[in-house]
Amino acid sequence: xxxxxxxxxxxxxxxxxxxxxxxxxxxxxxxxxxxxxxxxxxxxxxxxxxxxxxxxxxxxxxxxxxxxxxxxxxxxxxxxxxxxxxxxxxxxxxxxxxxxxxxxxxxxxxxxx
Amino acid sequence: xxxxxxxxxxxxxxxxxxxxxxxxxxxxxxxxxxxxxxxxxxxxxxxxxxxxxxxxxxxxxxxxxxxxxxxxxxxxxxxxxxxxxxxxxxxxxxxxxxxxxxxxxxxxxxxx
Numbered sequence: 001x002x003x004x005x006x007x008x009x010x011x012x013x014x015x016x017x018x019x020x021x022x023x024x025x026x027x028x029x030x031x032x033x034x035x036x037x038x039x040x041x042x043x044x045x046x047x048x049x050x051x052x053x054x055x056x057x058x059x060x061x062x063x064x065x066x067x068x069x070x071x072x073x074x075x076x077x078x079x080x081x082x083x084x085x086x087x088x089x090x091x092x093x094x095x096x097x098x099x100x101x102x103x104x105x106x107x108x109x110x111x112x113x
Numbered sequence: 114x115x116x117x118x119x120x121x122x123x124x125x126x127x128x129x130x131x132x133x134x135x136x137x138x139x140x141x142x143x144x145x146x147x148x149x150x151x152x153x154x155x156x157x158x159x160x161x162x163x164x165x166x167x168x169x170x171x172x173x174x175x176x177x178x179x180x181x182x183x184x185x186x187x188x189x190x191x192x193x194x195x196x197x198x199x200x201x202x203x204x205x206x207x208x209x210x211x212x213x214x215x216x217x218x219x220x221x222x223x224x225x
Contacts, residue, residue, distance in 0.1 A: 004156075031211050042200060042215035043157065055210045090156050094211050099204065101147050102213060104156035 003027075004105035006091050012111045015081060021108045023074040023091030031097045032074040034066060035090040037107070043090055049074060050097040081112045115140040117203050119216035126223050129190045134199055134219045137183040142206030146184050147213065148177050149200040157200055160186075191223045 004025045013019050023032065031050050035043035048056035049068040057066075063085075065077040074091055088109055092102040116139045126132055138146070145164050149157035161170040163179040170177045174195065176187040186199055198220050202213040 006156075042217055044215075045212060048210050048212065050210050056212065088154070092156075097210055099144055099211060101145075101159050101162045102211070103159055104149075107154070107156045109154065 004091055004093055004103050006089075006105035006108050008108060009106065010109045010111075012113060013078065013081065014113055015083075017081075018077070018079045020078065021076040021089055021091075021110075023076075023105055024072055025093040025103075026072055027093065027095070027103070028071075029093035029095050029103075030071065031094045031102075032068065033092040033094075033102060034064075034074070034076050035092060035104075037088045037090055047076075055097070078110075081110075083112050086110055086112045115203070115205050115214055117201060117214050117216040119199075119201055119219050121219060122217070123220040124222070126188075126191055126221070128192055128223055128225050131187070131189045131191070133188070134186040134221070135183060136186070136201035136216055138201075138203050139182075140203055140205045140214070144204040144206045146179055147202045147204070148184070148186055149202065151198045151200055151218070160199075188221070191221075193223050193225050196221055196223045 007022045034046040037043045046060045047066045052068045063080050067075040088107045090107045091105045094100045094102040120135045148160040151157045161177040166181045178185045198218045200218045202215045
């Protein structure tokens with residue numbers, strides 16, 4: 001089973017709203033990631049969690065707040081977003097924290113109005 | 114600076130017309146190279162991992178190869194269902210944590 005599950009699949013939010021994206025994997029992977037992907041562009045790394053600790057923050061604005069409650073779950077809390085934050089948000093996980101392929105979820109299509 | 118470049122940006126093939134996609138990389142030290150397939154509005158689907166020059170991997174109509182400077186994804190007798198964006202990503206030595214650098218992708222369209 002190489003499944004990474006993301007919810008919701010679609011989200012529309014206003015600029016004053018607070019919402020959360022959720023990601024779950026049951027493969028025993030110890031690294032989890034958030035990526036942002038704009039149309040016709042490759043995924044861009046936002047955050048990496050390694051053994052439930054934040055190990056990489058790619059200078060992401062504070063209106064995006066990641067959380068890793070346990071080794072299977074990853075959240076991305078959203079607050080005061082801008083229309084330009086509209087994108088496909090992808091969660092991924094990998095077995096190792098230094099090597100190995102990453103498996104992606106199907107993404108959350110976020111629209112900020 | 115570590116860089117990954119894919120070519121062509123877009124490729125249109127007739128069903129059954131074999132071709133190759135290219136991924137060239139300039140990195141300080143390659144730990145691994147990965148190929149993904151991505152359908153519109155979906156997350157990337159893992160295809161292959163290559164670790165060392167000379168390595169080859171195959172899956173159905175797809176074959177991935179690796180040299181010291183580039184990787185090729187060969188598509189033999191493609192079908193319309195092979196239409197997708199193909200992404201390559203590299204993982205660089207020296208990093209404490211798994212971090213992928215993606216190329217910009219090749220959009221493949223296979224016409225019946």
